[in-house]
Amino acid sequence: MLILRRRAGEAVLIGENVKITVMDTSDGAVRLAIDAPKEISILRSELVQAMHANRDAANEQSRPEELLSLLGGLRGQQPKNKGAD
Amino acid sequence: MSLKINTKYFGEVEYEESELLHFPKGLYSFEDEKDFLLLIFPGNGTLLSLQSVKTPELAFVAIDPFALYEGYAPQLQSAELKDLGVKDSTELFYYALCAVKSPPAYSTVNLRCPIAINNDTRQAMQVILEDENYGMRHLLCDVENQGEVTC
Numbered sequence: 001m002l003i004l005r006r007r008a009g010e011a012v013l014i015g016e017n018v019k020i021t022v023m024d025t026s027d028g029a030v031r032l033a034i035d036a037p038k039e040i041s042i043l044r045s046e047l048v049q050a051m052h053a054n055r056d057a058a059n060e061q062s063r064p065e066e067l068l069s070l071l072g073g074l075r076g077q078q079p080k081n082k083g084a085d
Numbered sequence: 086m087s088l089k090i091n092t093k094y095f096g097e098v099e100y101e102e103s104e105l106l107h108f109p110k111g112l113y114s115f116e117d118e119k120d121f122l123l124l125i126f127p128g129n130g131t132l133l134s135l136q137s138v139k140t141p142e143l144a145f146v147a148i149d150p151f152a153l154y155e156g157y158a159p160q161l162q163s164a165e166l167k168d169l170g171v172k173d174s175t176e177l178f179y180y181a182l183c184a185v186k187s188p189p190a191y192s193t194v195n196l197r198c199p200i201a202i203n204n205d206t207r208q209a210m211q212v213i214l215e216d217e218n219y220g221m222r223h224l225l226c227d228v229e230n231q232g233e234v235t236c
Contacts, residue, residue, distance in 0.1 A: 054211075057183060071132060
């Protein structure tokens with residue numbers, strides 16, 4: 001893995017067509033500007049994790065009611081829609 | 086006028102159009118699913134199903150994250166607040182999606198990517214919180230037993 005130190009306003013080039021410029025940093029966050037051809041997909045890595053988590057959540061492996069015993073001591077705190085029954 | 090859909094967990098359910106939650110961007114990985122209903126499992130009211138209106142077999146298991154973890158304090162980014170038509174994150178309702186595993190004790194909750202709802206407009210959005218202390222796969226029993234997020 002290549003590790004580089006860049007300051008605000010400086011950039012790195014990846015291949016012929018991708019340029020990543022550091023815009024600024026504040027509160028431990030770095031703002032990046034990415035120039036790349038349209039066909040290159042750019043995703044925040046946590047977005048891909050969120051997609052995987054949702055796909056897992058859509059395929060339950062036990063009956064959801066089994067969770068009620070885990071949630072036994074809880075009470076809903078927000079207004080709810082009407083129930084299914 | 087009352088409408089009907091087939092659901093994953095409750096068979097045929099009647100609902101009013103005003104009960105729909107509209108997700109203009111869909112959910113992550115399910116971008117074409119724009120309309121959902123929140124249905125409550127019988128029990129203590131903490132377990133819900135986020136049911137797709139378009140796809141009967143698509144439903145997520147959701148819980149009230151504040152009931153699970155009292156200190157939960159989601160902070161949305163300003164663009165997300167604007168999309169939902171509010172000024173502050175506290176004006177919204179939140180639900181967290183669960184991955185129900187076998188055995189059930191291995192089930193996890195996604196506190197990083199809650200569903201945020203403007204209850205006045207019924208507009209909703211799934212967000213990815215900036216706060217990395219909230220994980221996408223917290224063991225449900227850990228969060229509840231210890232009263233705080235530890236993993």
